[in-house]
Amino acid sequence: MSQKYIGRSTAIAARLLGGEMMVMSAADSTFFTLNEVATVIWQAADGRTPLAEIIERSVCAQFDVEPALARADAEQFVEELAAHGILLVSDRPIGEAA
């Protein structure tokens, strides 16, 4: 199975406020509030670390969650943010965020 890499788009603005990560698409002003787990994935989305590794090292290590469930939740989160263009997804490392 091929690896999946995720990177943050540059067409966004993000800020950790009151313990919650607020992410806004600068393209359409869509606004997202990320929960704790999503925030960890977001912060680790450097375009170079495979999503599976992020889930294993950052999510499962920090939160008491089954790997299969963490993977399913992460896939759904990534898919949703990617649909809005604020998270980039590739089967290869993402050198430069678009």
Added chain:
Amino acid sequence: MMSHEIAVEIGEMPVLLRTEDSGFRDLLARRYAGFLSSAIPKFEFDVDLVAPTTEMESDLDVEVRMQHGVWHLHRGDFRAQWDPGAGRGTIRQTANPYSIDSVLRILHTLLLAKSGGFLLHAASAIRNGQAFLFSGVSGAGKTTISRLAPNDAILLTDEISYVRRTPDRFYACGTPFAGELARSGQNCSAPIRTLFFLQKGPKHSTESIGQAEAIRNLMRNILFFAEDQELVKSVFRSACEFVESVPVRRLTFLPNEQVWDLVV
């Protein structure tokens, strides 16, 4: 043809409006009474008045785009261009005060976005030397709370608040942008003490709002029209800095004067 000029200063930003129609100039002088300025204008606009046409009466939504260094502001009732580098622009519209009012609002959203401020759907007033903002969507009570203001409150606007950033504080400035009150605010400013989000309820109460909820509410009520990603990011940053430095509260109120006992 002779030109007639008038400078309108909002948020300490004088803008010169030039027209060949003396009657329109007089109309603007009445519309912006209290906000006329003799200061050297930072920007100037030639206002080209046209006869009402189908084109100028269409209900096209507002569009604000930068092309080759020039802002293009379009809506059904006006076409405007503004070259920030040259400090000049043109406005093409019929002889009504509402179109130019909208152009000025858009112009100020662009200027403020660059300097850390914003326009907000909010009433605002100064009390004891400090400004209070009352934000909310239409029907939330902006005009109601403005009407209930006590004599010692200086009303800055009942509709569109002007939030300026200085190196150390956020200030609210008066605007001529009126809502249902149909009355310009006072042309003065004060540091912002509190931003209230309004809601009508069975009794007067106020409670603190967390920063995450505050930024969500704030972003919903900031006026910004430009399709420009960098400026959108800039507005978001300014809004975040605002909620990090200004107390944000929910104000539930009945429409009577006692609500102002909570505005301290």
